[in-house]
Each structure stands twice: as structure tokens, then as C-alpha cells.
Amino acid sequence: MNVFVIGIGLIGGSMALDIQEQYPEAKIFGIDTNKKHVEEALKLGVIHQKATFEELKKATIVLVSIPVDAQLDVIPKVLDIITDDTLVIDVGSTKESICNTLKNHPKRRNFLATHPIAGTEFSGPKAAIKGLFKGKTNIICEVEKTAFKLQEKALEIFSKIGMRIRYMDPISHDKHIAYVSHLSHISSFMLGKTVIEKEQNERDIFDMAGSGFESTVRLAKSSPAMWTPIFEQNKTNVIETLEKYISNLEEFKTLMQQDKFNEIYQKMESTNHIKQILNGLK
Numbered sequence: 001m002n003v004f005v006i007g008i009g010l011i012g013g014s015m016a017l018d019i020q021e022q023y024p025e026a027k028i029f030g031i032d033t034n035k036k037h038v039e040e041a042l043k044l045g046v047i048h049q050k051a052t053f054e055e056l057k058k059a060t061i062v063l064v065s066i067p068v069d070a071q072l073d074v075i076p077k078v079l080d081i082i083t084d085d086t087l088v089i090d091v092g093s094t095k096e097s098i099c100n101t102l103k104n105h106p107k108r109r110n111f112l113a114t115h116p117i118a119g120t121e122f123s124g125p126k127a128a129i130k131g132l133f134k135g136k137t138n139i140i141c142e143v144e145k146t147a148f149k150l151q152e153k154a155l156e157i158f159s160k161i162g163m164r165i166r167y168m169d170p171i172s173h174d175k176h177i178a179y180v181s182h183l184s185h186i187s188s189f190m191l192g193k194t195v196i197e198k199e200q201n202e203r204d205i206f207d208m209a210g211s212g213f214e215s216t217v218r219l220a221k222s223s224p225a226m227w228t229p230i231f232e233q234n235k236t237n238v239i240e241t242l243e244k245y246i247s248n249l250e251e252f253k254t255l256m257q258q259d260k261f262n263e264i265y266q267k268m269e270s271t272n273h274i275k276q277i278l279n280g281l282k
């Protein structure tokens with residue numbers, strides 16, 4: 001099995017490691033615009049060999065794991081090169097743009113649109129982790145548009161690396177993910193910005209950054225190159241989530257100004273329900 005990974009970073013690299021473990025016969029080829037990342041991936045054993053686009057003709061599977069704006073150019077080119085039996089999987093964090101871009105491509109049936117809900121705030125091949133996807137959900141969109149045999153191949157891989165599957169249409173995916181993922185990143189970035197602006201002394205931030213701040217601001221370490229195109233592609237949904245979030249912050253501020261601490265208590269208590277929701281998912 002020849003597996004080509006385009007974009008050997010956190011997600012592509014982690015999948016390459018899991019595929020190697022589950023399919024010891026698999027040969028992993030890497031393509032990346034970042035030459036340093038290709039060399040690192042070779043050294044770390046994330047890929048076996050570097051490759052070029054022309055070689056995609058010999059691919060069994062192509063995993064495209066690059067920023068969502070770049071995908072819109074790269075995936076049609078990949079589909080133009082591959083054979084009729086090759087499966088092309090994307091892992092992008094938005095789904096409507098890529099599904100629309102590919103809807104009339106002659107090789108649409110070779111493509112599967114997915115979004116693994118797994119990750120960390122780190123990027124590049126050094127961030128790749130074995131077992132990252134174990135017990136995590138993979139959202140698959142427009143599965144009926146992918147050839148049945150290729151769907152089966154993809155599902156076998158996802159099952160072997162421990163993922164559970166949810167099916168969703170791309171529009172619903174982008175709407176829901178704006179709340180649970182995209183808003184969390186904006187909230188974390190802006191929390192980090194607020195504290196950096198207010199606390200000029202970095203040593204003070206470091207010394208007082210105990211548990212709460214550090215865990216809440218973790219996502220602000222994420223890559224702007226990956227997140228800017230996500231916000232751009234999901235602009236309408238993200239703005240809607242921001243409006244709701246800002247209105248909650250405004251309400252909290254007003255309650256503080258009016259000394260309505262009982263109401264503040266009640267709001268926090270009802271939000272504690274998030275514990276049950278998250279435990280239910282484990």
C-alpha cells in the first residue's frame with residue numbers, strides 16, 4: 001500500500017505514524033512545501049521517502065493535510081493525477097468550501113471529505129503523535145459521493161486507528177464546528193492578547209500563569225497560518241458565534257456593574273452542566 005501524505009505536520013504526520021503501526025507493509029511518501037519539515041519527517045521516521053506530485057500516479061491513498069485555503073488548489077490537482085482506484089482523503093477543519101470546489105470534478109468519487117476532531121496546539125512533523133486519533137470522532141461529509149469501495153477502505157483505516165465516525169452534511173459541519181472549535185480558538189487568542197497588553201512584564205505573566213490561565217490560553221499557541229484561512233472560509237458562522245459570545249460577556253459585565261452576584265452565581269452554576277456533557281462523551 002503506497003500512502004502519500006501531502007502536508008507532513010501534526011495531523012498528516014500523526015496519521016502516517018498510526019498507519020505505519022496498523023499496516024506494517026505500507027510505504028509512506030511525503031510531500032511538503034516546507035523542505036525542513038520533509039527532512040525532519042524523514043529523520044523522525046514519520047515518512048519513509050520524500051516524493052513529488054508526478055509520483056502520485058502510484059498512490060493507493062493520498063492524505064491531504066495542509067491549510068484549508070491551500071487545499072482548494074491542491075486537491076483538484078491531485079485528483080487530476082491519480083488513478084481511478086486511488087482514495088484521496090482531506091482532513092481540513094472546514095468542509096463546505098472543499099466540497100463545493102470538488103462537486104463537478106470528474107474524479108469526485110475518489111475523494112472523501114473528513115475532519116478528525118483531534119489535535120494539539122503544535123504544528124509540523126515534530127508535533128506528530130502516535131495514537132492521536134484513538135477514541136476520537138472523525139466527521140465524514142457527503143459520504144454518498146465517494147465510490148463505495150473507497151469508502152470501505154477509508155472506514156477500515158479509521159477503525160484500525162481507533163476513530164468513531166459521524167456523518168454530517170458540510171453546511172451543518174461548518175455551523176457546529178464554529179461553536180465548539182473555532183470560537184474556542186478566538187476566545188483563547190483574545191484572552192492571550194488581553195493579558196499580554198495589560199501585563200507588560202512577561203515575568204509576571206509567567207509567575208502567575210498557574211493552571212487556569214495556562215489551560216485557557218493553550219490554544220493561543222496555535223498556528224496563525226492554519227487558523228486564518230479557517231476563519232475566512234467559515235466567516236459567517238464564526239461571526240454568528242462571536243455575536244452570541246460577546247453578548248454573554250456584555251451581560252456578565254452588566255451584572256457585575258449592578259452587583260447582581262446571585263445571578264452571576266446562577267449563570268455559572270447552570271454552565272457547570274458542561275461537566276456532565278463532557279463526561280458523557282468519554
Ligand code: NAP
Pocket residue numbers: 006007008009010011012031032033034037065066067068070074091092093094115116117118119120121122123124125127223225226230
Ligand atoms: P501543520 O502541522 O502546520 O502541517 C501542515 C504542513 O503542510 C506544514 O508542513 C506546512 O508547511 C505544509 N504546507 C502548507 N501549505 C502546503 C502546500 N500547499 N503543499 C504542501 N504542503 C503545505 O498543520 P496541521 O495542524 O497538521 O493541519 C493540517 C490540516 O488539518 C488543516 O487543514 C487543518 O485545518 C486540519 N486539522 C487541524 C487540526 C489541529 O488541531 N491542528 C485538527 C483537525 C484538522 P509550513 O509549516 O511551512 O506552512
